[in-house]
């Protein structure tokens with residue numbers, strides 16, 4: 010954590026977000042009604058949000074495979090949440106009593122507490138109804154941001170959290186009101202969406218603070234950061250396409266299917282929609298893909 | 304795919320247009336030609352090319368360091384058939 014000493018203390022106005030976290034506090038362990046099982050003909054994830062939606066590959070599936078795909082992609086989506094939360098919690102816990110973060114420590118306590126609860130209900134859903142989580146994707150033990158300065162690396166930590174939360178929120182906000190879903194799936198998405206609106210607001214503030222510190226120190230680093238963030242957006246989209254979910258749904262040739270789906274024009278359009286809000290934010294603050302030097 | 308190592312080469316160049324070419328002994332990891340964000344895609348590509356699953360728990364980074372190492376670890380039996 011030596012790097013943190015090179016960062017200026019982070020001061021943000023978080024009163025309103027802290028008050029909302031206090032007044033919206035709930036007991037996740039008692040608030041959900043977990044049915045013993047889910048009706049066999051119900052999708053667990055909105056059909057429009059599956060990774061084959063809008064392509065002929067979806068139409069070629071039997072109805073049974075389509076439903077199975079919504080189920081295993083729901084398990085994949087919740088599993089990605091769980092692994093994402095594990096990563097972000099461990100990063101935030103290490104910083105929570107560092108001097109740099111003293112002013113935002115109060116909010117970080119809410120943040121970690123809420124994330125721990127999210128991790129619990131996502132896992133409940135997967136284990137109760139799917140019987141498993143998908144494992145985390147393999148990673149290189151070598152850090153992907155080693156070429157950046159300590160301030161920029163610090164910024165990347167919070168940028169990854171923010172981007173991850175914004176992508177997830179696109180899915181949550183849609184599914185929160187999707188009447189085709191079983192109530193428990195809708196509820197989980199709704200509750201998560203509520204907490205995440207605060208996290209995203211915080212994430213954007215801290216991101217801008219750290220980006221400002223990077224710009225002040227070395228504006229030439231911004232294009233490298235923009236490149237990293239663009240790669241991270243693409244990487245995040247890729248994780249939604251899990252060949253294991255295709256296999257579990259009984260769909261053959263999972264890897265070739267994944268490759269074809271990722272490149273399909275309908276899916277590229279879908280990716281642009283998912284990333285639209287995040288991309289316009291990044292552009293607005295000066296770290297969008299247009300500043301990358303090719 | 305007739306030449307799997309060429310597909311691997313194409314994958315790397317597509318993601319690193321500045322590289323131009325990929326020497327067999329270039330350290331793909333130290334040179335960041337394959338970084339941790341591209342690694343998952345890279346594993347999926349190798350799985351597809353070999354037709355064999357790769358156990359993420361049993362990964363040895365040195366198997367991925369150079370094109371020569373990748374050839375030896377993943378494609379050598381096929382090449383000799």
Ligand SMILES: [Fe+2]
Nearest residue numbers: 123124127205
């Ligand atoms: Fe969360």
Ligand SMILES: [Fe+2]
Nearest residue numbers: 124174205208
């Ligand atoms: Fe969150």
